[in-house]
Amino acid sequence: xxxxxxxxxARVTDxxxxxxxxGGDVFPGSTLSDHVLRFNNIPQVKMMVVLGELGGRDEYxxxxxxxxxxxxxxxxxxxxGTCARLFKSEVQFGHAGAKSGGxxxxxxxxxxxxxxxxxxxxxxxxxxxxxIKETFEKLVEQGKTTPVxxxxxxxxxxxxxxxxxxxxxxxxxxxxxxxxDDRGEEPCYAGVPMSSIVEQGYGVGDVISLLWFxxxxxxxxxxxxxxxxxxxxDHGPCVxxxxxxxxxxxxxxxxxxxxxxxxxxxxxxxxGAIDDAARYFKDAYDKGLSPYEFVESMKKKGxxxxxxxxxxxxxxxxxxxxxxxxxxxxxxxxSVKYMEYAVEVETYTLSKAxxxxxxxxxxxxxxxxxxxxxxxxxxxxxxxxxxEIGYLNGLFVLARSIGLIGHTFDQKRLKQPLYRHPWEDxxxxx
Numbered sequence: 001x002x003x004x005x006x007x008x009x010a011r012v013t014d015x016x017x018x019x020x021x022x023g024g025d026v027f028p029g030s031t032l033s034d035h036v037l038r039f040n041n042i043p044q045v046k047m048m049v050v051l052g053e054l055g056g057r058d059e060y061x062x063x064x065x066x067x068x069x070x071x072x073x074x075x076x077x078x079x080x081g082t083c084a085r086l087f088k089s090e091v092q093f094g095h096a097g098a099k100s101g102g103x104x105x106x107x108x109x110x111x112x113x114x115x116x117x118x119x120x121x122x123x124x125x126x127x128x129x130x131x132i133k134e135t136f137e138k139l140v141e142q143g144k145t146t147p148v149x150x151x152x153x154x155x156x157x158x159x160x161x162x163x164x165x166x167x168x169x170x171x172x173x174x175x176x177x178x179x180x181d182d183r184g185e186e187p188c189y190a191g192v193p194m195s196s197i198v199e200q201g202y203g204v205g206d207v208i209s210l211l212w213f214x215x216x217x218x219x220x221x222x223x224x225x226x227x228x229x230x231x232x233x234d235h236g237p238c239v240x241x242x243x244x245x246x247x248x249x250x251x252x253x254x255x256x257x258x259x260x261x262x263x264x265x266x267x268x269x270x271x272g273a274i275d276d277a278a279r280y281f282k283d284a285y286d287k288g289l290s291p292y293e294f295v296e297s298m299k300k301k302g303x304x305x306x307x308x309x310x311x312x313x314x315x316x317x318x319x320x321x322x323x324x325x326x327x328x329x330x331x332x333x334x335s336v337k338y339m340e341y342a343v344e345v346e347t348y349t350l351s352k353a354x355x356x357x358x359x360x361x362x363x364x365x366x367x368x369x370x371x372x373x374x375x376x377x378x379x380x381x382x383x384x385x386x387x388e389i390g391y392l393n394g395l396f397v398l399a400r401s402i403g404l405i406g407h408t409f410d411q412k413r414l415k416q417p418l419y420r421h422p423w424e425d426x427x428x429x430x
Contacts, residue, residue: 001080005051012133014147017045022058033061040071046145047074047135050119051128054081054107059114066117074135075119078128081107179211190214204229208398212391213378220332221371227328228364228395231321232271234403240265245404249411250419262404266397274392277307277342277365282387285341291348307342307362308349315350315357322363329367334374342366361396368392 002021009016020035022028032050039045048071052059059079065071084107103109115121122131139145163169179190186194190210197207205222209215217225237246245262253261266272284294298305313319326343329336342362349356372383386392 001051001053005049008129009049009132012129013136014150017042028058031061032058033065036062036075037065037070040073045073046139047076049132050075050077050114052077052079052107052110054079054084054110055105057105059110060104062119063113063117066114066119074139075114076128076132076135077111077114077119077121078125078131079107079110079114080125082111082124179214190216192216212394213386215377217377218375221375224328224332224367224371225395227325229399229402231324232360232364232396232399234400234406237407240270241400241404242407245407246411246416247419249408250416252418255405255408258408259401259404262407263397263401266393266400271361271396271400272393273306273361274365274368274396275387275390277362278338278369278387278392280306281338281342281345281362281366282369282383284345285338291341291345294345295348305345305349307359307365308346309356310359311355313357313359314354316354318357319360321360322358325360325363325367329370333367333370336367336370336374338369338373339363339366364395365392368395 002019006016006019018039020030022030022032022035032052036048036050039048050059050062059077062075062077066075111121120131120135122128136145140147158168160169160171164171181188181191188194189197189207192210197210203222203226205225206216208225209217209222234242236242241262244265245258248261249258268276280294280298289297295305310319326339329339342358342365346356346358346362369383369387372378372386378386
């Protein structure tokens with residue numbers, strides 16, 4: 001009943017200030033007159049609407065308040081249950097209070113009493129809405145109330161899945177991928193189906209060219225990538241990366257932990273100079289600096305030339321890996337201008353110290369510049385971006401992972417115990 005009344009009031013007025021549903025309980029907590037008198041003292045309330053029912057005598061407290069002049073605002077009222085007289089016997093309407101206990105408790109009697117006391121009572125429930133509307137409009141005409149402007153409720157958004165399906169919207173993506181696609185019948189690397197990769201005999205270098213460079217590089221390029229991986233896969237157990245991996249594996253850690261402990265040592269001092277070597281050699285060559293000008297300018301800046309210098313190798317004991325890379329570049333690359341420039345720089349640095357030889361980082365860095373520039377498949381901005389992002393160091397990380405995994409397996413296969421560094425190899429000082 002209250003929901004129906006609220007809906008009726010909302011249709012013909014500017015809305016509700018407050019709504020109370022008392023119910024027809026035998027022992028109610030409050031009466032109609034309690035609330036109507038309360039509303040009468042609230043300035044924002046301009047009129048009251050009451051919907052009662054047959055049974056009980058609560059409406060008569062409201063009748064008395066009206067007769068005594070305690071209420072000075074319009075009261076539109078209707079007591080439901082007038083149909084009860086159509087039944088030959090007494091009828092129970094829903095709950096304890098909705099049952100006429102005599103003529104005074106009938107709906108007709110209550111409606112008549114309210115009408116005589118001054119309430120606005122229609123002739124039927126159907127006319128109730130019209131009476132509420134008419135009363136509200138009179139208050140507006142008399143200037144006793146100003147209708148509140150109707151607020152347009154926000155439109156309920158359409159379900160996202162429905163909107164996407166109908167093509168109205170596109171859901172925002174959380175990840176953008178341009179190198180691979182696992183939708184469809186088979187995965188694709190840079191648009192090349194997996195079946196084609198296998199059927200055409202692609203190697204690891206070809207897969208790297210697709211996933212890293214998003215294009216199929218010529219065979220001499222992918223073979224160079226594979227050579228770099230083979231030459232940099234391992235450099236013995238004593239270098240920092242392998243040492244960390246061995247110690248971690250002997251501590252009983254898993255493969256991934258052992259691998260990562262070694263990879264974390266890769267940086268400017270260990271295996272991470274390929275990008276810097278390529279960056280500095282390229283900048284110096286493109287500016288037309290002589291080896292002397294390049295080396296001396298780096299010296300003034302306090303920067304060691306990346307790709308130059310080795311702890312073991314000397315001018316009279318070259319790194320065999322560097323020689324193999326240089327031979328491959330001179331034999332297969334269209335141009336090796338950056339590599340030859342690095343060799344000229346090495347010639348100058350060797351005049352300073354016998355250990356300032358071109359190391360494997362410098363060889364790979366300079367030759368990769370020649371690969372990118374000589375293949376004709378990369379623009380200058382693309383080459384700069386590749387060097388800046390860290391592609392070349394990625395080769396060392398990928399390659400050295402092979403060796404670090406090998407060291408992990410080696411230690412576990414040998415069942416080596418927890419590593420403890422020997423005391424005699426530590427200088428204890430105060």
